[in-house]
Amino acid sequence: MDMINAILIEVLGSIAENERLKIRRRQREGIDAALKKNVRFDRPAIAKPENWDTVVKQIDAKETTVSQALQTLNISRSSYYRLRQNNPF
Known part of the structure; x- marks a missing residue:
């Protein structure tokens, strides 16, 4: 068996x-x-928000913080840094 x-x-x-x-x-x-x-x-590439250039210039000029910019852009922190790395301006 x-x-x-x-x-x-x-x-x-x-x-x-x-x-x-x-x-x-x-x-x-x-x-x-x-x-x-x-x-x-x-992963599909995320599109740059329409107001991206304006907000990035504000961050660089220290007129706004990244946290405030994330709310303005309506994207996540990781998406912001990924876009920032690929599209500095």
């Missing part, structure tokens, strides 16, 4: 492993096809 259980477990494990390999292969094929079509997989 133990031998039958061991054989059954081996067979089921082998089937599961083959299924997982098929899934990974199909996933890789899909990713490769998307890359050929120039599909981007990273």
Whole structure:
């Protein structure tokens, strides 16, 4: 009885492993096809707010703080610093 259980477990494990390999292969094929079509997989870029230049100039001139600017721009702190790094002015 133990031998039958061991054989059954081996067979089921082998089937599961083959299924997982098929899934990974199909996933890789899909990713490769998307890359050929120039599909981007990273986060979508956030748009610069309309009043970005004005607010950044105010921050640089120390007329306002970053916290106040975040409320004015209606964006998160991480988005502000990401935009600031990519678009200083």
